[in-house]
Amino acid sequence: MRIVFVKNLNVDEVIKKNVLNGDGKILLKAGTKITREHINYLKSSMIVFVYVEDEMLSDVRIDFEMEILKEDVLNKMPRMFDEIVSGNYVESTEALKNVETLVDHIIEEGEVNTNLFEVKAYDDYTYIHSLDTSIMASFLGISLGYDENRLKELSKAAILHDIGKIKVDNELINKSSDLTNEEFSEVRRHAIYGLEILKSAKGISEEIIKGVAEHHERVDGKGYPLGLSGEQISQFAKIISVCDVFTAVSANRCYRDRFDPKEAYELILSGSGTMFDPVIVNKFRETFYVYPLGCHVKLSNNKEGYVVKQNKKFPDRPIIRIIEGDNQFFYEFDLLQNTNVVIEEIIM
Numbered sequence: 001m002r003i004v005f006v007k008n009l010n011v012d013e014v015i016k017k018n019v020l021n022g023d024g025k026i027l028l029k030a031g032t033k034i035t036r037e038h039i040n041y042l043k044s045s046m047i048v049f050v051y052v053e054d055e056m057l058s059d060v061r062i063d064f065e066m067e068i069l070k071e072d073v074l075n076k077m078p079r080m081f082d083e084i085v086s087g088n089y090v091e092s093t094e095a096l097k098n099v100e101t102l103v104d105h106i107i108e109e110g111e112v113n114t115n116l117f118e119v120k121a122y123d124d125y126t127y128i129h130s131l132d133t134s135i136m137a138s139f140l141g142i143s144l145g146y147d148e149n150r151l152k153e154l155s156k157a158a159i160l161h162d163i164g165k166i167k168v169d170n171e172l173i174n175k176s177s178d179l180t181n182e183e184f185s186e187v188r189r190h191a192i193y194g195l196e197i198l199k200s201a202k203g204i205s206e207e208i209i210k211g212v213a214e215h216h217e218r219v220d221g222k223g224y225p226l227g228l229s230g231e232q233i234s235q236f237a238k239i240i241s242v243c244d245v246f247t248a249v250s251a252n253r254c255y256r257d258r259f260d261p262k263e264a265y266e267l268i269l270s271g272s273g274t275m276f277d278p279v280i281v282n283k284f285r286e287t288f289y290v291y292p293l294g295c296h297v298k299l300s301n302n303k304e305g306y307v308v309k310q311n312k313k314f315p316d317r318p319i320i321r322i323i324e325g326d327n328q329f330f331y332e333f334d335l336l337q338n339t340n341v342v343i344e345e346i347i348m
């Protein structure tokens with residue numbers, strides 16, 4: 001994806017992100033092939049930039065495919081959870097195949113979707129949260145060198161990690177604040193409930209069950225339900241734990257204030273060695289970028305620009321195209337070469 005001034009836009013280029021006007025109304029949808037009329041329309045609507053597909057990439061189609069797959073899994077999740085809870089082996093195996101399809105897609109696409117920023121744009125509804133956790137976990141699994149089978153096991157564990165919440169009173173789940181001690185420990189019991197559900201559902205591997213049962217354990221032993229530490233915790237659980245916290249924090253922030261992916265990202269890094277396994281946190285750093293390509297940002301030197309390139313292994317220090325003089329000229333600014341400057345905010 002790249003950013004193009006509307007005045008330089010060519011016919012037949014493909015719009016990569018929805019073009020919105022100041023009121024948030026969609027003027028052109030992602031995937032639209034530009035015509036002369038579109039260019040005139042954008043100009044008359046005072047649109048200065050658009051995001052377009054890079055010629056050599058066809059990831060508009062790919063992203064759509066991911067969205068369609070996600071939606072499909074999402075629609076089938078309530079049924080999938082029900083089948084597993086009621087122990088219907090054939091149906092639950094069938095339902096979990098949807099997750100496999102998603103993993104197949106992720107394996108095919110490699111790095112295309114590893115932008116943390118994209119993860120946040122949902123509410124914290126359990127199914128969506130579980131799905132996001134599963135997708136993130138799959139990317140981490142790839143970085144850890146998992147083969148296809150193990151990756152599918154991991155993503156199933158991740159999508160099922162909160163299945164135990166089904167047995168917890170919904171009111172308690174949604175309450176989240178001002179819980180009494182008793183209520184709090186009931187909510188925490190969802191890890192044990194998850195273990196029980198998966199144990200009685202046939203055909204779920206021991207590794208998946210551990211991933212679910214231990215996803216709130218911490219490497220320093222201060223987690224629950226058992227207070228396991230370090231090597232006692234399964235690797236699946238350690239991966240799920242990082243992805244679970246990241247997606248949950250991102251979703252919550254989204255409600256309250258303007259979302260800052262850096263904050264959620266820092267929270268993961270700062271939990272290394274206490275909440276999280278340092279090996280997993282390092283992989284997390286290597287795998288995901290904080291700011292996606294095309295993201296409009298403001299820097300601490302008061303300049304504004306767009307993320308145009310990532311620096312491998314430096315997820316929060318991309319290369320920014322700075323725009324100056326009423327969009328008259330621009331230049332590239334590498335945050336890796338200019339370590340005294342940071343991204344201060346994302347401009348929506």
Ligand SMILES: [Fe+2]
Pocket residue numbers: 161162190215216
């Ligand atoms: Fe949980």
